[in-house]
Amino acid sequence: xxxxxxxxxxxxxxxxEGRYRVFCDLERRTDRFPKAINHRDGKTYDVxxxxxxxxxxxxxxxxxxxxxxxxxxxCGSGAGGTRNISGTTHHHVLLExxxxxxxxxxxxxxxxxxxxxNLTTLMTLGQQIPDLxxxxxxxxxxxMIEGVRHSRAPKKIFKHNDPKDLDRLLSEYxxxxxxxxxxxxxxxxxxxxxxxxxxxxxxxxxxxxxxxDEVHAVGMYGEQGSGVAERDGVVDRIxxxxxxxxxxxxxxxxxxxxxxDLVDFVRSFGAxxxxxxxLPPGIAAGARASIQHLRAHNELRVRHQERAATLKxxxxxxxxxxxxxxxxxxxxxxxDAALCKQASDLLLTRHNIYVQPINYPTxxxxxERLRITPTPLHDDALMDHLVASLLDVWSSLGINxxxx
Ligand code: PMP
Numbered sequence: 398x399x400x401x402x403x404x405x406x407x408x409x410x411x412x413x414e415g416r417y418r419v420f421c422d423l424e425r426r427t428d429r430f431p432k433a434i435n436h437r438d439g440k441t442y443d444v445x446x447x448x449x450x451x452x453x454x455x456x457x458x459x460x461x462x463x464x465x466x467x468x469x470x471x472c473g474s475g476a477g478g479t480r481n482i483s484g485t486t487h488h489h490v491l492l493e494x495x496x497x498x499x500x501x502x503x504x505x506x507x508x509x510x511x512x513x514x515n516l517t518t519l520m521t522l523g524q525q526i527p528d529l530x531x532x533x534x535x536x537x538x539x540x541m542i543e544g545v546r547h548s549r550a551p552k553k554i555f556k557h558n559d560p561k562d563l564d565r566l567l568s569e570y571x572x573x574x575x576x577x578x579x580x581x582x583x584x585x586x587x588x589x590x591x592x593x594x595x596x597x598x599x600x601x602x603x604x605x606x607x608x609x610d611e612v613h614a615v616g617m618y619g620e621q622g623s624g625v626a627e628r629d630g631v632v633d634r635i636x637x638x639x640x641x642x643x644x645x646x647x648x649x650x651x652x653x654x655x656x657x658d659l660v661d662f663v664r665s666f667g668a669x670x671x672x673x674x675x676l677p678p679g680i681a682a683g684a685r686a687s688i689q690h691l692r693a694h695n696e697l698r699v700r701h702q703e704r705a706a707t708l709k710x711x712x713x714x715x716x717x718x719x720x721x722x723x724x725x726x727x728x729x730x731x732x733d734a735a736l737c738k739q740a741s742d743l744l745l746t747r748h749n750i751y752v753q754p755i756n757y758p759t760x761x762x763x764x765e766r767l768r769i770t771p772t773p774l775h776d777d778a779l780m781d782h783l784v785a786s787l788l789d790v791w792s793s794l795g796i797n798x799x800x801x
Contacts, residue, residue, distance in 0.1 A: 415735035430457040444749045454774045455687045456647030464686035468679040471731040476675040478776035495685045499623045503694040507652045511612050512639030514651030515540035517669030517676035523548020526575050534580040560595040567603035576605035582625035583613040589723025597634040606636045616645025622691045644683040650676045704771040737765035748786035
């Protein structure tokens with residue numbers, strides 16, 4: 398095989414389709430977030446970030462950066478090993494205790510990322526529970542899809558957020574057969590939220606375990622901010638809560654929380670937990686400080702929701718095609734990969750606004766979009782600028798304003 402030309406041809410195809418990924422080179426600074434410095438063509442520009450998953454700005458918060466800096470100073474940079482071989486520091490233990498208490502579960506287990514938490518947990522349960530069948534929402538994240546695939550357990554895909562369809566599929570199996578239902582609370586590209594209680598009703602009826610990914614919800618929903626399951630009062634009906642510390646918590650790492658035996662089982666059999674160096678202790682300390690802050694400050698969540706609702710309302714008033722999101726995510730439909738990239742480029746180069754285009758395969762073809770994520774730190778002046786800039790880009794590119 399001509400490897401070189403094969404790689405080049407495949408990359409050219411991506412470029413031709415307008416979905417070759419170009420990274421925006423950013424220098425995020427604690428003193429100016431949500432503004433940042435953009436390095437482009439050998440120059441620097443002051444830009445405002447409107448697509449960060451540091452949803453609450455906690456990655457820039459002195460409570461978090463201070464805890465990380467102090468811990469690095471006192472305990473060093475890396476963990477020094479896997480959790481089993483010298484890589485469990487007291488900061489890891491404290492963080493797992495904090496996570497378990499936050500989610501009102503007996504135990505929690507941390508992983509190096511949310512991706513690894515999903516992959517490892519689903520793979521381990523699918524491989525280790527005899528005859529397990531996994532029921533997976535049609536729009537589940539790639540990390541869950543890969544976890545199910547690598548488990549080699551039979552899988553059934555139910556229609557997105559559709560408990561009736563789930564019920565239909567579960568009914569094909571005897572009640573005694575082991576089953577697991579995997580789904581998300583907030584779906585990050587459309588901003589819709591799962592009917593968790595209804596899904597639990599169906600899962601309980603058929604004796605299935607429930608696995609809920611709250612990656613786009615922790616820190617942001619519920620009185621204490623532990624997610625939509627808390628907000629909806631259904632935490633005790635979820636067997637495994639999975640989430641990340643890389644988004645609203647502002648650090649990195651993933652975790653699961655659940656009953657002590659279940660968590661101990663994944664700890665004891667999960668290859669993606671066992672055979673890798675654990676998170677740096679400074680990150681564990683920073684994540685814990687962030688969670689404690691988020692837990693205690695519900696007003697940040699109130700402000701966050703208000704910012705998202707205000708932005709949606711203002712864009713809709715101007716007939717900009719905001720998609721039907723009920724969460725903090727504000728997706729604006731473009732519907733074409735090349736046009737979506739042009740819109741993003743124009744926002745950056747003409748208006749110093751950074752919103753990454755979202756293309757296939759992250760979203761279906763024909764639904765390419767700008768995914769805007771306001772934080773509590775995006776004030777009215779920044780929002781005025783965004784709204785005016787979007788209007789200018791929409792009219793410059795002739796994008797249909799009533800499309801959504
Ligand atoms: N689950 C969902 C729904 C996600 O969107 C993501 C990341 N975007 C992950 C899991 C993986 O989390 P992490 O970024 O911590 O690896």
